Amino acid sequence: MIKPYYRKKGFTLYLGDCLEVLKEFPENHFDMVFADPPYHLSNGGFTCHAGRRVSVNKGKWDESRGKI
Numbered sequence: 001m002i003k004p005y006y007r008k009k010g011f012t013l014y015l016g017d018c019l020e021v022l023k024e025f026p027e028n029h030f031d032m033v034f035a036d037p038p039y040h041l042s043n044g045g046f047t048c049h050a051g052r053r054v055s056v057n058k059g060k061w062d063e064s065r066g067k068i
């Protein structure tokens, strides 16, 4: 079983690739999963923010892997 990264009463945090971490738990284990996943919008383009031209790139983690 995966080791918790942080634990407090009624709260446990796991650190890792969620697709791998979730496999460690049985079906129906969680009441809720809250996620703020990448939208894969970092494609080298530009947008307008506060009247300035800025890159849309957020980081390697937001680049599409071509699966969408």
Ligand SMILES: C[S@@+](CC[C@H](N)C(=O)[O-])C[C@H]1O[C@@H](n2cnc3c(N)ncnc32)[C@H](O)[C@@H]1O
Pocket: 016, 017, 018, 019, 036, 037, 038, 039, 061
């Ligand atoms: C939109 S950001 C979340 C930002 C965060 N909510 C905040 O306010 O700082 C998406 C995050 O998901 C992470 N991420 C991407 N794929 C992941 C995966 N398979 N497992 C866990 N985290 C992942 C990325 O490294 C990135 O930090």
